[in-house]
Amino acid sequence: METPFFNNVFNYPITEFEKHLKQESNNRIFFSGRYGTGKTSFITRYFGHNECRDLYExxxxxxxxxxxxxxxxxxxxxxxDIILGMLERNESFPEESKGYLKTLPAFLLKRMDKVFEAILSMVPEVGKSVLDMYEKLGKLKDEYLSYHDQENIGDGDKLAEYIDVLEGQNGSLVENDVITKIISAKIQSSRPKESILVVDDLDRLDPEHVFRILNVFAAHFDTKASTRDAxxxxxxxxxxxxxxxxxxNIFHHRYGSQVDFTGYIDKFYSSDIYHFDNRGAMEKVAEKVVNSYTLDGNKDRAMDLYFKDGFLFAIIKSxxxxxNLSLRAILNTYSKELTYHNEDVDLMYYHKVSxxxxxxxxxxxxxxxxIGGKNNLVAIFEKFKRGxxxxxxxxxxxxxxxxxxxxNIEGRQKGLTAVIYKDEEYLLEPERDFYSDSISRVKMYKSLKSGINGDFSKGEEYRATVDEFWQLNIDVVNRLNVLGYIK
Structure with a gap:
C-alpha cells in the first residue's frame, strides 16, 4: 500500500520558514534538519503551492x-541540471535572426586572404602567375597578418582578452562562458518572480565529499569580494x-576540534541558520502509522497485542x-503486517519458546x-541511560x-521465581493473560528470607531506577541477539 502524505508534518513549520525566507537581504539560507525528517519533502511541497509558484522560480x-x-x-x-529544469518548464529562449548584409562584412573581414585569392584567380594569364606567386608567399603572409594583429592590440584589448580566456575556462573561479551568460540572462528574466537555487541532500554525501562539494559552491557562488551576497x-x-x-561533526573530525567551523560555514547563510523542526507533528504522524499496522489483516488485534501496555508508544515518543527516529523510518512501516510474535526463541537451552x-x-x-538493528538500539538505550x-x-x-x-531459572515457590541480578536478589511474580496465557506483567520484589527453612517471601514491590530500567533493556537486547532472535 502506498504511504499517504501527512500534511500536518509539513504545515507545522511553514510560518517560521516563511518569516526566515522573506527577511530582507537574506540571499543565502542554510536549511538545517536531522536526516530523515522530511526536509526535501517540505521544500518541494512548500514551493509547489500555487501562491509560491507565483512568487518564486x-x-x-x-x-x-x-x-x-x-x-x-x-x-x-x-x-x-539548471538547463534541464528550464526545459522541463518549457522555457523559450529568444532567437535573433541576422540578415545577410549584417553578417557578410564580418565574414569578409575575417577571411580577406581567401577573398583576395578568389579575385586573383578570376584575372586571366597575369592573374594566374600572380596567384602562383601569392601562394608561395603564403607563409610570409600569415606571419605578417599575425604581426599586424599584435601591433594593433592595445593594453585594454590585452586585458579584455585575458579576462575572456579565464571566463571561457569551464570550472574556473570566474567562469562566465556563453552558456553561463545565457543561463544568467534567462534566470534574471524571470522577474518579478524571485529565482531560488536549492542545493539539497548533503546528508546523502559521503563525508569525504561533503566539503569538496561545499568548497566548489563556496568558490563559485561568492567570487567578488565587493558583492558578498552575489x-x-x-x-x-x-x-x-x-x-x-x-x-x-564531520568538519571537526577532518580538520580538528580547534579549527573554527563558524568561520567556514557562515559564507553559506546571510543572517542565521534556519533550523527545521517538525517533531511536534511527527508524534501525531507516528500514532497514525502505528494505527495502520495489522495482524492477520486486523488492526485492532495488532494494537492489542503490541501496543496495549504503552511500552512501545512511550519508547517511540522518546x-x-x-x-533518534526519523520520519522516513516510521513512514516506511505504514500498513506493516506484524508477525514477530509468531517466531520462536531459545530462551531455555534446547527448548524453544513462542x-x-x-x-x-x-x-x-x-x-x-x-531503528536499524541491535547495535543502533543498544546505542540509543545507552544514550537514554546517560540522559x-x-x-x-x-x-x-x-x-x-x-x-x-x-x-531458564527454576525454583518457584507459590508462583514466585527467585533471581539474582547485579548481585541483588529479587522475586518475580508473573501475571498471565486469561485468554492467551501470555505474560501480561511481571511484578518485581526485593526477596526476603524467613523461617527456619530459609523460604523466600516478598516485601514491597520494587521500583527500579531509571538507570536500572535502561540497563535491563540493554541486557535483554544483547541476550536476544546472542540467541539469534534480534539481529
Whole structure:
C-alpha cells in the first residue's frame, strides 16, 4: 500500500520558514534538519503551492550526483541540471535572426586572404602567375597578418582578452562562458518572480565529499569580494539543505576540534541558520502509522497485542523527542503486517519458546527493526541511560525484562521465581493473560528470607531506577541477539 502524505508534518513549520525566507537581504539560507525528517519533502511541497509558484522560480539540485566528478566538472553538471529544469518548464529562449548584409562584412573581414585569392584567380594569364606567386608567399603572409594583429592590440584589448580566456575556462573561479551568460540572462528574466537555487541532500554525501562539494559552491557562488551576497548565475536566493550538526561533526573530525567551523560555514547563510523542526507533528504522524499496522489483516488485534501496555508508544515518543527516529523510518512501516510474535526463541537451552508467550520479546524486536538493528538500539538505550530519559509508568516494565533474562531459572515457590541480578536478589511474580496465557506483567520484589527453612517471601514491590530500567533493556537486547532472535 502506498504511504499517504501527512500534511500536518509539513504545515507545522511553514510560518517560521516563511518569516526566515522573506527577511530582507537574506540571499543565502542554510536549511538545517536531522536526516530523515522530511526536509526535501517540505521544500518541494512548500514551493509547489500555487501562491509560491507565483512568487518564486525554483531550481532544485541534488549534488550527490556530482560527488564522483572532478571539481571542474561539477560546474558543468550544475549548468546541466539548471538547463534541464528550464526545459522541463518549457522555457523559450529568444532567437535573433541576422540578415545577410549584417553578417557578410564580418565574414569578409575575417577571411580577406581567401577573398583576395578568389579575385586573383578570376584575372586571366597575369592573374594566374600572380596567384602562383601569392601562394608561395603564403607563409610570409600569415606571419605578417599575425604581426599586424599584435601591433594593433592595445593594453585594454590585452586585458579584455585575458579576462575572456579565464571566463571561457569551464570550472574556473570566474567562469562566465556563453552558456553561463545565457543561463544568467534567462534566470534574471524571470522577474518579478524571485529565482531560488536549492542545493539539497548533503546528508546523502559521503563525508569525504561533503566539503569538496561545499568548497566548489563556496568558490563559485561568492567570487567578488565587493558583492558578498552575489550568487552565481544571478540567483536571488540560494538554499543549502543539510544537517548542520552532522556537517559540524564531520568538519571537526577532518580538520580538528580547534579549527573554527563558524568561520567556514557562515559564507553559506546571510543572517542565521534556519533550523527545521517538525517533531511536534511527527508524534501525531507516528500514532497514525502505528494505527495502520495489522495482524492477520486486523488492526485492532495488532494494537492489542503490541501496543496495549504503552511500552512501545512511550519508547517511540522518546525516540522522536530526542531525534533518534526519523520520519522516513516510521513512514516506511505504514500498513506493516506484524508477525514477530509468531517466531520462536531459545530462551531455555534446547527448548524453544513462542515469542507471543512473552510479549516484551517481540516488542523489542519491533523496535530493533524500526531503528536499524541491535547495535543502533543498544546505542540509543545507552544514550537514554546517560540522559536519565524517563516516561510514565517506567516502573511497570523492569520485572518483564528481568523475567526474560532469567527465563531458564527454576525454583518457584507459590508462583514466585527467585533471581539474582547485579548481585541483588529479587522475586518475580508473573501475571498471565486469561485468554492467551501470555505474560501480561511481571511484578518485581526485593526477596526476603524467613523461617527456619530459609523460604523466600516478598516485601514491597520494587521500583527500579531509571538507570536500572535502561540497563535491563540493554541486557535483554544483547541476550536476544546472542540467541539469534534480534539481529
Amino acid at each position: 525554483v531550481y532544485h539540485l541534488f549534488p550527490v550526483n556530482y560527488s564522483i566528478s572532478s571539481n571542474e566538472d561539477i560546474i558543468k553538471y550544475i549548468k546541466y 550568487n552565481k548565475f544571478g540567483f536571488d536566493k540560494v538554499i543549502i539543505v543539510g544537517d548542520i550538526e552532522n556537517i559540524r 525516540l522522536l523527542e530526542k531525534g 515469542a507471543w508467550r512473552v510479549p516484551m520479546i517481540y516488542r523489542l524486536k519491533y523496535l530493533s527493526e524500526l 536519565d530519559i524517563i516516561f510514565d509508568d517506567i516502573s511497570f516494565y523492569p520485572g518483564n525484562l528481568l523475567y526474560i533474562l532469567n527465563y
